[in-house]
Amino acid sequence: MSTEKQLYTISVYTENNIGLLNRISAIFQRRHINIESLNTSPSEIEGVSRFTIVINMTEENIKKIIGQVEKQVEVIKAYYHNDNEIIYQESCIFKMRSDLLFDEREIQNIIKESNARIVTVNKEFFVIEKSGKKEEIELLYRELSNFGIMQFTRSGRISVTKEEMKISTMLETYNN
Amino acid sequence: METQTIKKTQKTTNVTERISGSEAIVRCLIAEDVKIIYGYPGGAIMPVYDELYKYQDKIHHVLSRHEQGATHSAQGFARISGKVGVAIATSGPGATNLITGIADAQIDSTPMVCITGQVASHLLGSDAFQETDIVGISTPVTKWNCQVTKASDIPAVIAKAFYIARSGRPGPVLVDITKDAQFEEFDFSYEKCTKVRSYNPVPKTDVKSVEAAAKIINAAKKPMIVWGQGVILSEAEEAFKAVVEKAGIPAAWTILGASAIPTSHPLNVGMVGMHGNYAPNILTNECDVLIAIGMRFDDRVTGDLNKYAKQAKVIHFEIDPSEIDKNVKTAIAVLGDAKASLDLLLPLLDENTHSEWHQRFKDLYAIEYEKVIKDDIHPTKGGLTMGEVVNEINIQSKGEAAIVTDVGQHQMIACRYAQFNKTKSNITSGGLGTMGFGLPAAIGAKMAAPEREVVSISGDGGYQMTIQELGTVFQQKAAVKIVVLNNEFLGMVRQWQQLFFDKRYASTEMVNPNFVAIAEGYYIKAKKVTKREELAAAVAEMMASKEAYFLEVCVEKENNVFPMIPSGASVSDVRLE
Numbered sequence: 181m182s183t184e185k186q187l188y189t190i191s192v193y194t195e196n197n198i199g200l201l202n203r204i205s206a207i208f209q210r211r212h213i214n215i216e217s218l219n220t221s222p223s224e225i226e227g228v229s230r231f232t233i234v235i236n237m238t239e240e241n242i243k244k245i246i247g248q249v250e251k252q253v254e255v256i257k258a259y260y261h262n263d264n265e266i267i268y269q270e271s272c273i274f275k276m277r278s279d280l281l282f283d284e285r286e287i288q289n290i291i292k293e294s295n296a297r298i299v300t301v302n303k304e305f306f307v308i309e310k311s312g313k314k315e316e317i318e319l320l321y322r323e324l325s326n327f328g329i330m331q332f333t334r335s336g337r338i339s340v341t342k343e344e345m346k347i348s349t350m351l352e353t354y355n356n
Numbered sequence: 357m358e359t360q361t362i363k364k365t366q367k368t369t370n371v372t373e374r375i376s377g378s379e380a381i382v383r384c385l386i387a388e389d390v391k392i393i394y395g396y397p398g399g400a401i402m403p404v405y406d407e408l409y410k411y412q413d414k415i416h417h418v419l420s421r422h423e424q425g426a427t428h429s430a431q432g433f434a435r436i437s438g439k440v441g442v443a444i445a446t447s448g449p450g451a452t453n454l455i456t457g458i459a460d461a462q463i464d465s466t467p468m469v470c471i472t473g474q475v476a477s478h479l480l481g482s483d484a485f486q487e488t489d490i491v492g493i494s495t496p497v498t499k500w501n502c503q504v505t506k507a508s509d510i511p512a513v514i515a516k517a518f519y520i521a522r523s524g525r526p527g528p529v530l531v532d533i534t535k536d537a538q539f540e541e542f543d544f545s546y547e548k549c550t551k552v553r554s555y556n557p558v559p560k561t562d563v564k565s566v567e568a569a570a571k572i573i574n575a576a577k578k579p580m581i582v583w584g585q586g587v588i589l590s591e592a593e594e595a596f597k598a599v600v601e602k603a604g605i606p607a608a609w610t611i612l613g614a615s616a617i618p619t620s621h622p623l624n625v626g627m628v629g630m631h632g633n634y635a636p637n638i639l640t641n642e643c644d645v646l647i648a649i650g651m652r653f654d655d656r657v658t659g660d661l662n663k664y665a666k667q668a669k670v671i672h673f674e675i676d677p678s679e680i681d682k683n684v685k686t687a688i689a690v691l692g693d694a695k696a697s698l699d700l701l702l703p704l705l706d707e708n709t710h711s712e713w714h715q716r717f718k719d720l721y722a723i724e725y726e727k728v729i730k731d732d733i734h735p736t737k738g739g740l741t742m743g744e745v746v747n748e749i750n751i752q753s754k755g756e757a758a759i760v761t762d763v764g765q766h767q768m769i770a771c772r773y774a775q776f777n778k779t780k781s782n783i784t785s786g787g788l789g790t791m792g793f794g795l796p797a798a799i800g801a802k803m804a805a806p807e808r809e810v811v812s813i814s815g816d817g818g819y820q821m822t823i824q825e826l827g828t829v830f831q832q833k834a835a836v837k838i839v840v841l842n843n844e845f846l847g848m849v850r851q852w853q854q855l856f857f858d859k860r861y862a863s864t865e866m867v868n869p870n871f872v873a874i875a876e877g878y879y880i881k882a883k884k885v886t887k888r889e890e891l892a893a894a895v896a897e898m899m900a901s902k903e904a905y906f907l908e909v910c911v912e913k914e915n916n917v918f919p920m921i922p923s924g925a926s927v928s929d930v931r932l933e
């Protein structure tokens with residue numbers, strides 16, 4: 181088992197109930213674990229939510245954390261994975277002054293090369309959206325910041341695993 | 357959402373009746389076979405109290421004198437009966453006063469359901485009068501909690517609450533119900549909850565792991581068992597005794613495991629941990645196989661984890677998967693209910709006596725007896741000791757009493773020296789170490805098991821944290837025997853100050869009131885003992901009393917509890933003086 185700290189992505193399947201976010205985040209808070217990113221959304225199964233939590237820690241500790249997470253009554257199952265075992269994305273949006281788009285040729289190149297997308301343009305500002313890996317988003321941020329960014333925001337990581345996570349079969353056995 | 361998951365897993369009965377949410381709450385409690393609840397009224401829970409008035413022939417409500425007292429009474433009730441204890445309070449301050457008891461129940465795995473009133477749902481989040489976010493506040497200390505804003509959700513949520521509180525590793529559950537939901541009428545029907553989709557309370561014992569465990573146990577030369585409350589919670593006492601006897605393995609207990617097998621059992625080698633017995637602490641670091649059953653390797657038990665049983669193969673019988681390898685790395689983990697696992701284990705075990713190894717425990721006990729125990733329970737000079745009081749209670753109760761302790765030196769002494777002949781006889785706050793637990797917990801224990809002698813033993817400090825529950829004792833005619841061991845100090849803290857802070861007794865000296873007068877003020881028979889010669893007669897009089905009785909014993913002011921493992925030290929660094 182790896183004793184080095186590394187980035188792990190935790191996927192938690194839960195009942196879609198009020199208060200669970202509180203319970204789950206408290207597990208990390210109590211142990212002074214900084215959450216790098218957290219996303220919660222519906223999952224592929226109706227009525228089941230999925231949390232995607234990114235943390236930096238050792239495998240030994242993450243196992244203990246997973247145990248604590250799964251102990252919550254309304255958690256169906258929790259998994260952890262390293263970056264090689266998942267396909268993951270983040271997304272971000274930038275708001276920039278509109279005159280830049282017309283005056284600075286380079287901006288248009290940056291947008292094109294980074295596979296970003298212009299979402300909207302009006303007289304005062306335009307908005308760019310990009311999905312990708314953390315590094316790609318950071319690069320785009322650095323490049324655009326040379327021109328001045330009015331607003332920037334970025335989502336938590338979302339991911340799917342390369343291997344199957346047999347949640348549906350598991351839920352079937354629960355129901356019987 | 358809440359109700360959806362429940363409805364999926366159970367059929368609802370067709371018999372319905374239109375009643376209010378508050379009546380539904382009471383009817384749910386009756387359906388869960390609740391006969392006694394502890395609580396305190398207030399604005400946001402008044403509709404429920406009004407129904408309790410109506411149903412008083414079915415449910416006895418005990419008016420505690422503080423909501424903390426209500427939770428501890430519910431805990432005492434649960435610990436001696438194995439049933440779910442119930443506490444009820446109003447919103448805001450009533451609800452926050454429950455928190456200490458809830459936290460205590462959580463860490464000691466005590467099944468408890470707390471019901472709190474809440475402001476009307478349209479006021480939620482507005483800082484309304486007596487509004488607190490009790491669901492948010494109680495989240496880290498509950499096994500599960502939930503807020504209800506619609507009357508029609510009440511039956512399913514309460515059913516789920518009882519199921520979760522009592523199943524698997526038990527724990528406290530809080531249900532917060534808004535006042536409008538209490539008034540609202542709906543078609544009531546009740547179905548007990550038997551399943552929650554995402555929750556697997558009792559992992560099925562894996563036969564292979566039991567076989568692997570048996571193999572290691574049979575090959576062991578120096579095996580030792582440490583058992584905890586899990587044995588009691590799964591009612592595995594008989595199965596456990598059979599295992600211990602067949603394999604001839606010396607068995608030691610954690611503070612919450614006490615009484616699962618009698619103190620006098622030849623293979624019972626005493627308590628482990630900070631103030632545990634000498635032999636099991638020392639030999640933890642000599643055994644070749646350490647079999648942990650229904651215990652969780654709390655740091656008060658293990659001391660320094662880096663020096664804990666490193667030489668031993670550890671086998672862990674445990675119901676809660678998150679406890680496996682949490683503190684101590686195991687060779688074999690047997691997940692599941694202790695009784696189920698031990699039943700599987702028994703036929704696989706070889707008969708054995710391990711007499712030479714067992715002799716090591718006896719030899720070390722002899723050393724502990726000479727250095728510590730003799731003077732603790734049979735002192736010949738100096739003031740009264742806590743140990744001799746406990747010993748006198750043993751003699752007069754013939755080891756049949758349930759002993760409820762508070763927290764401090766007296767707790768360690770009581771747990772070390774009390775004779776337990778029956779299971780569920782040691783009721784104490786283990787994991788949280790909550791001063792003020794003792795008196796109210798004793799009330800709950802006595803009400804759950806009126807046929808049993810219940811003796812509460814407290815220090816002068818902790819007693820005063822919930823001394824108001826004397827009012828409950830009096831009003832309920834709860835025939836508890838209350839012993840206060842008065843050393844005029846916050847003794848346990850003073851001991852640490854003496855040993856580790858250069859005798860600087862910062863704020864541990866207590867100037868105490870006239871305890872006898874206070875008890876008498878509550879119309880409770882009371883006596884104070886200051887001399888050794890008076891002790892036996894006073895304890896005899898107390899035990900003979902049919903009613904509640906208060907006994908203050910003035911003990912030596914600066915006695916210490918030994919053995920002791922300084923915090924953070926290894927279990928084999930246990931000090932006898």
Ligand SMILES: Cc1ncc(C[n+]2csc(CCOP(=O)(O)OP(=O)(O)O)c2C)c(N)n1
Binds near residue numbers: 765789817819841
């Ligand atoms: C609510 C609470 N506050 C503080 C403590 C810390 N504490 C542990 S033992 C102790 C002293 C207990 O004194 P007393 O009740 O007189 O019992 P003794 O140790 O003298 O037997 C204190 C203050 C605690 N355990 N619980």
